[in-house]
Amino acid sequence: MIIAIDGYSSTGKSTFAKLIAARLGLIYLDSGAIYRTVTLFALQSGYITGNVIDNEALKQDIDSGKMKISYSMDNPEGRAEICLNGVNVESRIRLLDVSDNVSPIATIPFVRNFVDSLLRGYGPQGVVMDGRDIGTAVFPEADLKIFMVADAKIRAQRRVDQLVAKGEKADFDEIYRNVLERDYIDSHREMNPLRQAEDAVVLDNSYVSVEQQMIWIGWVLKAKLDIDF
Numbered sequence: 001m002i003i004a005i006d007g008y009s010s011t012g013k014s015t016f017a018k019l020i021a022a023r024l025g026l027i028y029l030d031s032g033a034i035y036r037t038v039t040l041f042a043l044q045s046g047y048i049t050g051n052v053i054d055n056e057a058l059k060q061d062i063d064s065g066k067m068k069i070s071y072s073m074d075n076p077e078g079r080a081e082i083c084l085n086g087v088n089v090e091s092r093i094r095l096l097d098v099s100d101n102v103s104p105i106a107t108i109p110f111v112r113n114f115v116d117s118l119l120r121g122y123g124p125q126g127v128v129m130d131g132r133d134i135g136t137a138v139f140p141e142a143d144l145k146i147f148m149v150a151d152a153k154i155r156a157q158r159r160v161d162q163l164v165a166k167g168e169k170a171d172f173d174e175i176y177r178n179v180l181e182r183d184y185i186d187s188h189r190e191m192n193p194l195r196q197a198e199d200a201v202v203l204d205n206s207y208v209s210v211e212q213q214m215i216w217i218g219w220v221l222k223a224k225l226d227i228d229f
């Protein structure tokens with residue numbers, strides 16, 4: 001079974017997807033984390049200067065296998081955490097330097113092809129995957145597609161709260177600008193932009209708690225796939 005959860009940034013896709021995966025015994029995969037890890041690699045390699053990305057150097061490193069992405073299970077909850085060349089970068093990729101540069105990296109076709117083939121490899125195991133184009137491009141045949149939306153200011157505040165909880169600095173205005181900018185880039189890029197699949201079910205969780213979302217998904221799974229949740 002493949003459940004695709006797409007939507008705007010900071011709509012709570014990963015929280016929602018993780019809970020569904022745990023309840024259904026499926027793997028959870030965060031496709032955005034892979035784009036973030038590619039971005040971190042490009043930053044650390046000096047391939048991003050202002051708005052300019054050295055596409056050729058990045059492509060060479062991806063093609064030659066110099067950039068290795070893997071998963072570690074070395075955490076108390078047994079969650080899969082993403083590693084770049086053997087180093088766990090699950091927290092590092094959430095910092096603002098990566099957030100600021102990830103959308104342009106995610107517009108590059110060879111990056112998208114690399115990430116898509118990595119993601120498709122997990123399909124046969126049964127997966128709940130979140131991202132921007134999972135239901136439209138990565139798994140257009142997914143059993144269930146959810147499209148998540150929420151008010152942009154509420155999303156910015158959620159991101160501030162997450163950073164503060166981790167002891168990071170967080171400026172609301174800067175983060176709000178980042179949210180709007182990422183929405184624009186994500187939905188206007190040429191290759192596989194963020195858009196709602198025709199057969200997706202929309203969830204606006206601006207004013208909806210996680211508990212209420214779990215009740216909602218129970219109804220959707222029953223109605224669409226006859227699954228008791």
Ligand code: DC
Pocket residue numbers: 009010031032033035036102103106130131132133134182186
């Ligand atoms: O979900 P996130 O904010 O961690 O995603 C980071 C970026 O990755 C986001 O700005 C767009 C990109 N992305 C994408 O283009 N396609 C996906 N399937 C997932 C993420």
